[in-house]
Amino acid sequence: MGDYLKRVIEEKAELDAKRERLTVFISSPSYKGLPAEERNLLRQQQITMDNYSIILGDRIKASPFAGESPKPDVITSTQYLDAEDATPLKPSRLEQGNVESLLARLAKLKLLAELASLRAKSDKSAAELANLRAKSDKSTEELASLRAELANLRAEADKSAAELVSLQRMTDLLVRLSRGAG
Numbered sequence: 465m466g467d468y469l470k471r472v473i474e475e476k477a478e479l480d481a482k483r484e485r486l487t488v489f490i491s492s493p494s495y496k497g498l499p500a501e502e503r504n505l506l507r508q509q510q511i512t513m514d515n516y517s518i519i520l521g522d523r524i525k526a527s528p529f530a531g532e533s534p535k536p537d538v539i540t541s542t543q544y545l546d547a548e549d550a551t552p553l554k555p556s557r558l559e560q561g562n563v564e565s566l567l568a569r570l571a572k573l574k575l576l577a578e579l580a581s582l583r584a585k586s587d588k589s590a591a592e593l594a595n596l597r598a599k600s601d602k603s604t605e606e607l608a609s610l611r612a613e614l615a616n617l618r619a620e621a622d623k624s625a626a627e628l629v630s631l632q633r634m635t636d637l638l639v640r641l642s643r644g645a646g
Contacts, residue, residue: 469527476520483513500587
């Protein structure tokens with residue numbers, strides 16, 4: 465095995481270890497406490513690291529040092545141009561498994577990007593919901609305060625009404641006394 469392949473294998477192993485640590489962190493409570501923008505950036509980093517790991521794996525598989533012999537009837541990127549006249553060669557056949565693998569990977573990448581976008585929207589909606597709940601809590605507190613103030617005003621109004629009735633009775637009594645004395 466060549467030094468080149470060893471370096472790629474080591475690089476992939478290091479990257480995979482970092483990916484695993486990031487995945488563990490993303491499922492931790494500490495991650496959930498981060499601002500939505502930071503969480504979104506970490507998810508994008510995770511997707512990028514996943515893609516990078518896939519590419520390194522493909523490089524390892526495609527390496528001539530990996531023990532696989534290249535297939536002569538499949539055109540690789542290095543064989544695409546004829547060295548003498550730089551004319552594109554016509555592939556004799558495309559390896560169906562490679563095309564399907566690339567299409568599957570492309571579909572997966574699109575889904576991952578869509579998932580990251582949906583997660584970001586979900587985080588934004590959760591933040592908006594938390595903001596609305598905070599406003600609702602504040603409004604509920606203000607409403608409770610207003611109700612308490614209204615109850616105090618009603619008690620004062622009842623007291624004033626009772627005093628008014630008492631004053632009215634005194635006035636009536638004074639009027640009767642003054643008529644009887646006069």
